[in-house]
Amino acid sequence: MATSRKAESIPGDDWPAGAESTPAARSEHVPESTVRRLSTYYRLLQTLAAQSEGEQVSSGKIAALTGFTAAQVRRDLAYFGTFGRRGVGYENQELQRSLATILGIDRGWRIALVGVGNLGQALLSYRGFPRQGFHVVAAFDRDPRKIGRKVRRVLIRPMSALPAAVRSLNLQMAVIAVPADSAQEVAAAVVAAGITGILNFAPTKLVVPEHVHLQNVDLSIEIEYLSYLLTHEAPADT
């Protein structure tokens, strides 16, 4: 079921000998929740650096400020290598660089937005994306009235322009923000154009080939989970 994987660990082949200082690899499977926490650590380090507090940080400090535990912080990092000095902690800039490499945000990603409705426009304007190296450089919509307009300096193109744009603009990811009924069709087009990473905001299950990475953000699920918490877990807890 989609999440087949096989770990495939030939004993003793887990890690190229001597490569222990290269962050961002290590073949063992890394839990999704670990990767998401790494994003949180990364942003915290950015914030601390901006306040020029915390040139030196400890797992305990990261834990206190993010709401996780110190053991968890260390375990999460351990999947990728060894980044700190015992008795001392981690050097902020250095750990930031390592995390950026691990997360793959040490380059800049070039992104296509498909669907320039309310949500699409908000995503085009979202400051958090460029701040972390995600650049929406092209937008697509099927509404002829929107074609040719610009939103936030980004030209809105017809869907037919997608394949050529993927090549000429070197687009690497797509953000899908169209209604649920057209999302599968859009996904197919995006995949056909050669894109292998999709962030989908449409509330529907998309079917994509195995080699395409798909991440869903479903606002209804989020708010329904909150509804569940309020309904059950009485008045307490996260």
Place this chain on the structure above:
Amino acid sequence: MATSRKAESIPGDDWPAGAESTPAARSEHVPESTVRRLSTYYRLLQTLAAQSEGEQVSSGKIAALTGFTAAQVRRDLAYFGTFGRRGVGYENQELQRSLATILGIDRGWRIALVGVGNLGQALLSYRGFPRQGFHVVAAFDRDPRKIGRKVRRVLIRPMSALPAAVRSLNLQMAVIAVPADSAQEVAAAVVAAGITGILNFAPTKLVVPEHVHLQNVDLSIEIEYLSYLLTHEAPADT
């Protein structure tokens, strides 16, 4: 950390005798992932019903259409009771009602939106919310130029109007869509006004009292996870 809970299961006290047909309770702890999948099942049932296919559904069918497994579907439901008939399956409308009760969306939730920027406006217009019973009935912003305007029939009010509005409009949840720097302050105001459920879109860790339920949607984390997948898990897999 924050997720302290203690299960507190007095043996033999797990479930009030004879209440086995009441959906939506059962005291055992339910995994977050289970609840999120229930939302997905629920929406699938709605879709099938609208197509007037699937008056009768099986765990296998739900699994095939959502991408989970049949065993998982049955296990997820089992946390809350017993909803199907052996050899037959589940009756769509009946299961839908049960899921709605479990998720707490069989009522209508009245919601405050705080922060009417790009994202806030998109959320005000998001069709998926009212479709599932989530009604944004009041909006708040600190920008005086926005006060008094209406977006999608919803009046934008000053932050100072929040406490009174919570009472007079019976607001039960807040959606926070303000910049990271003001999010904590807004959260405090929202909590002070008596709201106990928060859906937070600001990319920062909010500290709230134990009795307040907080759910975060962090777009940067989502796209960074996609970046991670593209960078590592080579060309394959979910």
Place this chain on the structure above:
DNA sequence: GCTTGTGAATATCTTCACAGCC
């Protein structure tokens, strides 16, 4: 014959606790 509901087995993730190093 087909599908649910569920103990038991497995796999996965988190926490503990401490040796190793600064």
Place this chain on the structure above:
DNA sequence: GGCTGTGAAGATATTCACAAGC
């Protein structure tokens, strides 16, 4: 003395596999 990195233990979640029931 303090903090990391990590085996081992513990807790949680998923999957298997089958008895029970239509």
